[in-house]
Amino acid sequence: MGIQRRSLFKAGALGFGGLATGAVLSGCGNNEGSLGDDSQPTATGANGAVTAITVATATTPWLDGYKAIIAEYEKATGVKVTLRDFPFDGLQTQQVNAIQQQSNAFDVFQVNEGWVGQFYSQGWLRPLKEIDPDFAWDDGIADFDGLSRWDEERQSTSPDGEVVALPLNGNIHVLAYRKDIYDELGLTPPTTWDEAITNGKAAMEAGLSKYGYVTRGQGAPGGNSVTFDFSCVLHSYGAEWINDPGTDWTSSIATPEGEAAMAKYLELLEIGPANPQTIDQAAVIAAIQSGDALQGHMVVAVAPQFEDPDKSNVVGKIGYAEVPGGPKGPRPISGAWTFGVPTGLPDDRSKAALHFMQWITSKEAQTSWAQKGGVITRADVLDAIGDDQPQLAAMRDSLPDVHQGIRYPFGQAVLQSTEVNLNKIVAGQSGITDGLKAISDDIDAAVSKAGLGK
Template sequence: MIKQTETARLPLSRRQILKGIAAAGAAGVAGLPAWGAAAAEVRELIVLTGTTPWLPAYQKAAAAYEAEKGVKITFRPFPYGGMRTQMTNATQSRNAAFDIFQLDEPWTGQFYDNGWIKPIDEIIEGYALDPNILTYDNLPLWDRQQRLGVTGGQVMGLPINGNVDLFVYRKDIYDKLGLQAPRTWDEAIENGKKAVEAGEVRYGYVTRGQPTTGGQSVSYEFMHVLYGFGADWFTVDDGSLVPAINSEAAKAAATTFRRLLELGPSRPQTVGQADCIALMQSGQALQGHFVAAGMPQLEDESRSSVVGKCGYAVVPAGSLGKPVPASGVWSLCVPAGQVPERQRAAAEFIVWMLEKKQQEVFAGAGGIPTRKDIDVSGAGALRPIMEGARDSAPLARGSIRYVFAAQMLEAVEPVIGQIGSGEVEVAAALDGLQAKLAEIAKASGFAK
């Protein structure tokens, strides 16, 4: 059974972040071999990671490894926008700066397809995925021929943080106004309007409307609505991907997403994940949806004015009639170009991190566990968040994971951001995006 720890209340300071970046940038990583060179016995692993809300939980869980195995774990944290660039540069320049990569879900297709990741089941002979590890729509399992994740594929990496979006709402205001927890996005919108009209909050709804580069941001929040309307980016026809983002269902989803953002700050294209968390913490917002890993901050007594006042649930449903969350899972992987000794040491650490004991520590510190057998009953104030993530996992569909995800997101992020901010007309914007996706899929060999 997990127990809540103080780590969930210790986000990284700016000084800590900058210190980590500087350490990684100063003359590379001292003591590591050149790409492909011989390696001595491994006593330290250099782990690329992100300045994510759940990094303290990751560090907490990993802290016992040195005492237990005699191998020091040194984290090199980078802002989200720089992580993929760091890993790509290290790979293409044959610079063995890192022993472990941390891949956001949209990056997996590119890294796996390019052969930049060494499969764990090739490093550790006979390794089989623990059946208690969640696979999130086959995220870790890669088929080289089909160029996608499938049941029975090779184990490429392991999911370390099981992010999905949750719906969070102010229970106290809901009770005061006699509102019911929404089952649909339309009901959430109506509840938001009522709370604003009653003068209880400034904003009726918050979620990310800010586009990003190098990954997914606003498009990820949009996917929880898109999938709930039964829509998707593509359909499959005779083995080819056919863009479907201008379907009637997708247009309805995009219109609903805009209506959600209209209940938030006047310039939604400037609202990022940290802003959503801050608006909920300060009591300015009634409700919203964002990643589960960010929600423990709402229960931080040193920073939040809404401790104990929030409810957490699976995201609402669209016209499909059932909620369909999008997974936003982070995976730990081994760079293909590292020397065998370091690959083996890295793979052993990754497997260790996914064991039940470490996942319990991780969850107790605010991370979202990726195992089915974690008892969250002792998580204290974090228990409803962990239960919401647990209940969402079997409903979740994969987010953008295509081999061409990087090119796709460059097209998708700004358009969804413009739709959310009201800068463009929905149908015309989606028609334009449809054409762009057709070009990208064809250029990557996935469409005729």
């Protein structure tokens, strides 16, 4: 009997141990970073007006500028803004949790280009016209290839879609280059990838640069790293992750154009740091800041970091231009952020959130933000600033060629594949043809699973 009881306890202990293990793993299920109790309810004044809002944001290089412009909003309106910043992928999780638990933890969501398809298609953002029937798109705001509008029927962003967000940060690719070295060698900023490679090799041969070109090769599952930087080469060769979202859901990356783009990208990486498969955005920035790299394409938001004397050896030496192009011309990728109002928020809070968004994207606020180095989203302000800020001038010149990033409803499934398989190609673990074929197959599977492409 004693033995049986002991066995029973053992079995129970083992079973509970299993359950505990399960609990640890299941902790991933839906509770990570749950906002629950620490969400900050929005305050309401005596007359019923919302006097405080909570805004979600990411820990980005432009966070300080955002804080400064929000301080101006608080001063102008008297509304207190609690800015809750999270690491890049943590922000997505926090916002998904808020929707999942209907906690109304945030009055304003911030959505990265790569999450747009997911957030818009799932109805996690409330259409702005539903909040304010008089809402109208301000024509001064840049469109970023339909970034803020969702076409439910096509299941894609579209210039004709319903407005569900406003562009918050106009992060697009620009080319950053050492203008002092370019001047010394008598070079002009490259307009093609071949010119960029030729210039890079010239600077290396002259002993003026350790690296001729620097861009990302590291894959970041859950992020948009090598995929983002490769995309502007891919599209400049005419290949597309998805040919025409909404009408043609097939992929054209496993094609001669896609393979030529990949080969060119590898050529660019060859004149960069060793082991490019480990190069992330921080390493790209460091290579420019240290003075080791001649040039590279990157998001415009990193520019202030090159002008910070505490971090950079190249203050005042960096020039900016539109990214080089391939046979189809330059295709800078939009890596912009939008902000929107979460579904389920009470009407008064929704209206307060929309007011905040409209104020931030107003001409007055955007002008002030641009003067603080912000990567603004109004084309009219960019035009007015002219060439005072070279990175914004390059951004302005690039806007007509901007190509959308991965914005599909199944975008995360695509990124899970592209980040891994592109990284494998860069690392030499798979060939170009096989790697791109694997991505193409995964995209087909994701399209099929989403019930599209029929």
